[in-house]
Amino acid sequence: MDNTALCYRQFGEPESVLQRETAVKAPLQPDMLRVQMLLSPVNASDLIPITGAYRHRITLPAIAGYEGVGRVIAAPVGFTHLLGQRVLPLRGEGTWQQYVDCPAALAIPVPDTIDTLLAARAFIxxxxxxxxxxxxxxxxxxxxxxxxxxxxxxxxxxxxxxxxxxxxxxxxxxxxxxxxxxxxxxxxxxxxxxxxxxxxxxxxxxxxxxxxxxxxxxxxxxxxxxxxxxxxxxxxxxxxxxxxxxxxxxxxxxxNHFDALSPQRWQTAFTEIWPLLAGSHYSDARLLPFSAWQTALADYRQAGRDHKPLLDFTCDTP
Missing domain, CATH: 3.40.50.720 (NAD(P)-binding Rossmann-like Domain)
Structure with missing residues (x-):
């Protein structure tokens, strides 16, 4: 399976060091889900690490992106009920790629009542x-x-x-x-x-x-x-x-708070967050194809922006 990702091999301004790279996806490891990404937002928390601000905890080369929503396409025993379901593939690989592998116990199922545009921004x-x-x-x-x-x-x-x-x-x-x-x-x-x-x-x-x-x-x-x-x-x-x-x-x-959240507490946190999020005002979303990631970054940096740019992988997935 070929996978296209936004990678950086050195630290610097994201517009300069990010590159789209396509390679064969490694075999899925035990206890991991494979998720085909649908949408992923552009946040400050995505861009700042690329500059090298947290270089002490980042091993290069790295794939950018920390949140987003996708659909499960492969799952280990015990998690096959998630096949075909939307999840937040968190605390695994970078999310600015077509296919993300994440720990099955930490993937957050998205309720049917939550719109995909909202789910993509439900983490950070x-x-x-x-x-x-x-x-x-x-x-x-x-x-x-x-x-x-x-x-x-x-x-x-x-x-x-x-x-x-x-x-x-x-x-x-x-x-x-x-x-x-x-x-x-x-x-x-x-x-x-x-x-x-x-x-x-x-x-x-x-x-x-x-x-x-x-x-x-x-x-x-x-x-x-x-x-x-x-x-x-x-x-x-x-x-x-x-x-x-x-x-x-x-x-x-x-x-700094992730280690204190057991898988059960991690899941419980989102059962509390989903209804809060669904009942709150949030910024509008603007979809941009994954291939137009540079436009998405420029959009994010606009002064007075009142919307969130999201990378849309459905436009790029083979």
Whole structure:
């Protein structure tokens, strides 16, 4: 079986180092599923590792992509009931390829009620939001989000309100996000309105930050010592320095929590996430053929983007 994948053999900007490569797929190993991919999104978490930011845990050559949805075409004994079913082939190989092998016990079956476009984006951002709200409860608290138009932030905001947050504020860079945030119950704050940002930061109990850089520094300098600041991304590409008078600061990396999730707990997490996700606002999706991956990356980098580009493998599968 021939398999086409987006590979990188050195670290660098994804547009420069990614290449489509076709090779014979290795035989399926015991206890593994083989999944024919349908859709896979483009996320920051897909692109940042390609640059070499996490080179200490990546062995080259590597296949890009961390999430997506596909259909099971081969399964070991005990999992044959999954043949023909849609699953999330997680924690195995890179997902930007036509065929993905993943541990059978960790593949997440997709309920029939969940649309394929939604299922393709049900891992990185939903699981991160779910884990963070479990780790830092928000009931009775005022919550502040940065990069509020991003997929993870809009889920954090909606689910925080469901969990009893008194108010959720969302800092956004592009005005295109303001109306969307209001419709979700999130109070929009323009990032360039520095006085408003400082005032809300000073009154917030929990901050979930995805940007880092100058904005994180501004928020931290205004926060009370009794508040909590959780950094789960550096979309600005800029670090920030901590000072003694700042409130407690916590780093969240989703990968650090995988080992604590047994296969049973892993499956249970998604039984909780599916209904939450189905009942939430999420960004629109834009499908682009797998062969047009460069266009998908350019689309992802558009300022003020209000949709998620997805690689569509059904256009390329022989």
């Amino acid at each position: 951002n939903p699981l991160a939001a779910w884990l963070m709200l479990n780790l830092w409860p928000v009931e009775g608290k005022r919550v502040l989000l940065t990069a509020a138009g991003s997929d993870c932030a809009i889920l954090l905001g909606q689910w925080a309100l469901r969990r009893g947050a008194t108010e959720v504020y969302g800092i956004h860079r592009s005005a295109i996000h303001a109306d969307r945030l209001r419709a979700m119950g999130i109070i929009p704050i323009a990032q360039q309105e520095s006085d408003s940002v400082r005032a809300i930061a000073a009154a917030s109990d929990v901050v979930f930050d995805a940007t880092g850089g100058e904005l994180a520094q501004t928020i931290l300098s205004a926060m009370r010592n009794s508040a909590a600041f959780i950094c789960y991304g550096l979309l600005s590409g800029q670090p920030f320095s901590l000072q003694r008078h700042f409130p407690p600061m916590h780093w969240f990396h989703i990968r």
